[in-house]
Amino acid sequence: MQKVLVVGTGLIGTSVALALREKDVAVYLSDIDADSVRLARELGAGQEWTGQDVDLALIAVPPHLVGERLADLQKQGVARAYTDVASVKADPIADAQRLGCDLTTYVPGHPLAGRERSGPAAARADLFLGRPWALCHGDETSADAVELARDLVLTCGAKAVTVDADEHDLAVALVSHAPHVVSSAVAASLQSGDDVALGLAGQGLRDVTRIAAGDPLLWRMILSGNMQPVAGVLERIAADLAAAASALRSGDLDDVTDLLRRGVDGHARIPGKHSGPVRDYVAVQVVLQDRPGELARLFNAAGLADVNIEDVRIEHSTGLPVGVAEMFVRPQDTDRLAEALRFHGWHVPPVAGR
Ligand SMILES: NC(=O)c1ccc[n+]([C@@H]2O[C@H](COP(=O)([O-])OP(=O)(O)OC[C@H]3O[C@@H](n4cnc5c(N)ncnc54)[C@H](O)[C@@H]3O)[C@@H](O)[C@H]2O)c1
Numbered sequence: 001m002q003k004v005l006v007v008g009t010g011l012i013g014t015s016v017a018l019a020l021r022e023k024d025v026a027v028y029l030s031d032i033d034a035d036s037v038r039l040a041r042e043l044g045a046g047q048e049w050t051g052q053d054v055d056l057a058l059i060a061v062p063p064h065l066v067g068e069r070l071a072d073l074q075k076q077g078v079a080r081a082y083t084d085v086a087s088v089k090a091d092p093i094a095d096a097q098r099l100g101c102d103l104t105t106y107v108p109g110h111p112l113a114g115r116e117r118s119g120p121a122a123a124r125a126d127l128f129l130g131r132p133w134a135l136c137h138g139d140e141t142s143a144d145a146v147e148l149a150r151d152l153v154l155t156c157g158a159k160a161v162t163v164d165a166d167e168h169d170l171a172v173a174l175v176s177h178a179p180h181v182v183s184s185a186v187a188a189s190l191q192s193g194d195d196v197a198l199g200l201a202g203q204g205l206r207d208v209t210r211i212a213a214g215d216p217l218l219w220r221m222i223l224s225g226n227m228q229p230v231a232g233v234l235e236r237i238a239a240d241l242a243a244a245a246s247a248l249r250s251g252d253l254d255d256v257t258d259l260l261r262r263g264v265d266g267h268a269r270i271p272g273k274h275s276g277p278v279r280d281y282v283a284v285q286v287v288l289q290d291r292p293g294e295l296a297r298l299f300n301a302a303g304l305a306d307v308n309i310e311d312v313r314i315e316h317s318t319g320l321p322v323g324v325a326e327m328f329v330r331p332q333d334t335d336r337l338a339e340a341l342r343f344h345g346w347h348v349p350p351v352a353g354r
């Protein structure tokens with residue numbers, strides 16, 4: 001795989017492009033939105049596509065547009081093989097069949113990695129590291145096409161998982177789509193919260209609602225391609241919640257305790273928590289005073305220590321005079337950064353896992 005075309009340079013397309021560029025694959029970029037291509041190009045994700053032939057074309061557009069993009073690209077004979085990243089799989093495959101696409105060169109795909117933000121500015125080269133990436137090809141798919149798609153997945157640092165398309169859609173209803181709706185329901189309940197309540201929000205609420213910030217229009221398109229399976233999971237969750245509410249009303253806490261215990265068991269079944277980090281970077285935490293110039297001072301100290309900050313996250317509870325900045329750096333830079341920051345007077349807790 002030497003040349004790849006990315007169609008749709010949003011969050012996922014640009015993240016794939018950046019990961020491929022890190023491995024010196026030639027990447028061509030295309031999108032109906034010229035600004036999106038320009039930004040992706042400026043981020044170093046590749047060059048604008050002007051009709052070059054490629055080994056593999058990756059279609060990273062909303063699910064209901066995958067079929068028509070595939071038909072169009074195949075008509076132009078752009079690539080040896082084609083894959084996509086849509087969050088549902090049965091519908092795009094059915095669309096491809098209906099539009100008369102050549103299924104021998106199409107490998108339907110779905111990386112189980114993403115963010116609650118859209119567009120190329122949110123893209124990250126390390127988004128797919130250690131993540132599962134579903135490939136849902138049928139018997140008709142050629143070995144060459146499958147090999148190219150697997151090569152793409154491995155080059156992005158992800159793990160290819162071959163799964164039937166219907167089985168995939170049932171699975172992601174449980175592990176991705178219903179959880180998204182539940183997160184939205186929790187976040188929606190905050191609309192009626194007053195400032196006192198929201199001022200007391202801690203990390204737990206942020207963990208449960210992070211994905212609720214995702215683009216509602218994209219999620220509408222995802223859910224519309226997986227309605228019955230998602231409805232089934234939501235009905236089971238709703239029954240648990242209704243039982244918990246009535247147990248709380250009656251003061252009999254056994255049902256609630258049972259739900260909490262089943263929650264601990266279910267949480268323990270999520271793989272990956274114990275199998276090492278999925279990101280390359282280590283987080284160095286610093287307690288920050290909430291005052292002007294503090295972040296500039298912090299970044300300056302990192303710069304003086306010759307440490308590149310790959311990413312940064314700032315957590316602070318409203319109304320409190322301190323916050324925590326988490327700086328993500330390469331593992332080999334961790335000790336140097338922590339030492340430099342302590343030298344400049346910051347409190348730096350021991351770095352996790354070191
Ligand atoms: N967001 C996630 O966390 C996530 C994770 C895995 C897979 N996906 C899937 O990836 C796909 C893209 O999602 P995203 O989050 O990158 O969205 P995004 O909105 O960031 O990017 C989509 C891009 O597609 C472009 N586009 C739309 N119609 C087009 C067309 N006809 N031709 C060319 N480009 C077109 C848009 O201009 C936009 O730049 C979706 O199918 C989604 O289901 C998303």
Ligand SMILES: O=C(O)C(=O)C[C@]1(C(=O)O)C=C[C@@H](O)C=C1
Nearest residue numbers: 087111112113114115116176211
């Ligand atoms: O982590 C996130 O922000 C995501 O939304 C990622 C997530 C997921 O549910 O895991 C969401 C939808 C995609 O189809 C794949 C991955």
